[in-house]
Amino acid sequence: MHVRFSRERALGRAATAVIVIALLVLGGASVYFYASSGAVKSSTTTGSGTTTTSAHAVPQSITYETLSTVQFLDPQVSYDIYGASVEQNVYEPLLWFNGSNGRDPIPWLAQSYQVSTDGKTLTATLRSGIKFADGETLNSSAVYFSYNRLLVMDGSAPVGHGTQASWIMQQLLDTSLSTTLCSCTQTYGSQYTQKVLNEHFVQITGPLTLVLHIMNPNSALPYLIANLWANIVAPGFVMQHDIQLWSQPSSGYHLPYPMLSGNVTQKMIQYFDDFQATCSAKGCGATYLDSSTQGSLAGTGPYTIQSVDVASNVVTLKANTNYWGGPYGKIHPRIQTVVYKFVPDQTTREIDLKDAAASGQAMVIDVASTNIYDVANRSEWLAKGHLASTTPGVTIYGPYTQYATYFIPLNTNVTNPFTGTYYSFQPFADIRFRQAFADSVNLTQINLQVNNNLGKVANGLEPPGIPPQGSYNASLKPAYSYNPHEVQSLLLSAMQNPITQFRFENGSAAPPGVFSNVFGCKQLGSNGQCSHPTPQTVSLVYATGDTVNQAILNQLAGTVNNVSTTYNMGLTVSVTPLPCGQMTSEAFSGEVYAWAESCFGWFDDYPWSLDFLGPILSPGGIYTGPGGWNLGQMGTYWSQAQQASAQNNIPGVVAATNAMSALANREVMDIWTFYPYIYMVMTSNVRGFYFNPAIYTTGEPQYFAALY
16 A cells, blocks of 8 residues: 655644534534524523523634644645645535535535446536636636646655655556555656546536546545545636746746646646646645645635735634535635634643633634643543533533544564664564563553543544444454453463564565574473573653553553563563654664554544555555564455455445454454544634544544534
8 A cells, every 4th residue: 555654644643632623514404603693593491491592692703723833735735634624614625524424425516426336437517606716617627627736746745755645536546657656756747747637537528517537446436535635726826826936036947838828728737737847856846825825715615715924823714705605505604714823832722712711702722632631620521521611611522533543553573773684583473472462551541540531442443433334343352451460371371482483574484593582481490480581672662742652551561571570581671752753764664563653643544444454454554564464364355345445345345344353453463542532622602513523533623614
């Protein structure tokens, strides 16, 4: 599968805990923020059954204080969660998600769509009368431009090639043209543009009709075109602003077409070639939408970008007064101004929230999970599972389960970072070691005492609710549980009868003498201990400052080390904090035995089971590659899952993915830790929240058009 290390979505973070405010509940559900007046009447039923009506003044502005900054704001470039927070209010895709249902993408800019039985074409009809904020009309040409722009960009940005989200659509087409999917180097220029256009991904069949031609059918297709990278942008606005930006003498670019000419299609192709001219070995040029410093009118969404202050990291949105209203005509942004403000200090954000609540301002802030009791009643949460605010005028929404899983990968082929050769001692090549380490930690206790109960102890890789339905199977249990007595038995067995057969990460058998799992002693002495043990050390790492995984690994190490001390085995488990960057580098180069997922716990790229199972479990996946699991049956199940997905055989997808999860649990490929929770902390004078786990599940983004 694809290798992707740089982005902040799938390689997410554990510290942030703010809920996704998703879409209004559509199609029959009542939504009251589309009233025309500045005050909304809400009904409340009292304990006696009496209904009272009160007026709610809609705030004219809301400030969102974030703990991180936006990387890019161009939908075809952006792959970070804070960028997504802004973009989903400004730009829209053909399909999007229905209310709080993460399994139900519905026509959005499209009026209707149909996928052929063989999965090789998708025919869509666009809604008529929709305009971009700059006045351009939404039509098939805009879809042609946006989708081909995504493909031509090839996941490129100033930070490098293949680092962004193009691969999600490119997997439907010629994967040799994707830097991410082919793990190769592309030669950019007019020939590359033509190769991409020759895929004929988008065929315009009428002003409002089009056909997508797919080379690699995928049952996740509706989910692939219902997200950030598939947002439709105004061609005229984008081309004009990009050419102007790239033509500046300070850019150093030599554009083949500084003045676009000809018909609309010819101008688009010339524009694509101009983009190619900004590319070098290091990456491609920034687009105007990346920073949108003077605002953006390139979207069809309920808000426009008014301004972006790059120096202060402040993004200001204004309500789009001509917004078309969404699929049911009921979405009209009531809050006129949205301000994203980077405030890195937790205490400052909390003080600002209290001040806003006291003065009647509208505000939402990021609150790290470690600081939950700064704003929530501890006893109420732990005793009743209710997040009650301790600040007057502040409401906490949630918790909600994300499409995300944290885990501890156990590597079977660990290398010496200084020589590049394998360590002789490979404990996790032995399932007894894997199970002993997994049995060494009480995750339920740590979740309660250290993680503030802000997660559900995971029973497998796939999180609850992930599409397709049935992929998450609560009956598939891990082959381990907290059991120090079992740890003792397993380690004694591994010590007295060490494995002698090993495999390299490519699956071939290792010759004798390369690896040796000898430690401790073959026989215990009369005192029940090893007299002259062979010493071995297993190093575990976690991200600096991550108190939850620090507690997990310390408890694990303590349990194993206690057993080793009892029998004088000479086995030592050490726990070391590392900065995220160093930890990521060492983990994915196979230099560490095991590491706790916090820098990059897995969050879905798009809500589909194969997006979890491929990178984490499949042979050659991002996580299995360094460890070299060499489970032949896992490869068989993965092939079955891919084949079923290509045939739109959903029962087959579910069966194959369940089989992969069961095998991973049985083999203890990883120690699953938590399905993390998220929540929202905001002033109580704002209403209208809906959570959808399919929409940027790390928690920061808000769909502000639903608020009133």
